[in-house]
Amino acid sequence: MSAGRGGGGGGGGRHPVALTELAKNMADFAADREWDRFHSPRNLLLALVGEVGELSEIFQWKGEVPRGLANWDEEEKVHLGEELSDVLLYLVRLADVCDVDLGQAALRKLQKNAVKYPVAVCKGSSKKYNEISTLGHNSV
Template sequence: MSDLDVPALQRRLAEFAAARDWGQYHTPKNLAAALSVEAGELVEIFQWLTPEQSARIMADPDQARRVEDEVADVLAYLLQFCEVLGIDALAALDAKIDRNEKRFPAKGGGHPME
């Protein structure tokens, strides 16, 4: 685990975009679309793998790099989206977990889809 934090990463992303005059393109709509595209690229890596292959993907250095790159892209666009809309991503996640704990009380470890 690194010492990086969400606000520091958001500042770094904002500075990167500002240095390239990309802010004009970073509207909520465009960032949501870019996030979806990057999530799709992550899905594409796993699309035709068996469950066993997908569980072992990080053992292959080339595939691991691809997965890490797509995870980074997804996270980057999500953080930029949150920055533009003033959303504290970690607070939003914490609140969602609280709601889910009430919505799906523990009943012995079963998954809600079972």
């Protein structure tokens, strides 16, 4: 099952789309089909994991891929956009069913990560927060 109205590859949207708009569209999509009874948090999570697997398959044998996907053809980019969309739509639906404001949760997580990864000690490093020296900074 694709998780809703699909899109192609790299953009082309008419306006920025809010997570709340996606959540409403997904709720309407499910309600119209009487799928709410199937959209338990567990089922949505398992569907999300499956879609992440499909997304992973796109990259599985490609090695490192350059930013912007310059060497990909349009069909590959469209397929990528569809799989990314499935992951996003299931994630948004799961958050909605669990009554989590995903946008606010993401902003809070960014703030928490800013404390865990202060620029002064993390710039240019890929080390995890528990592997860095905070040089006098408090870590969370």
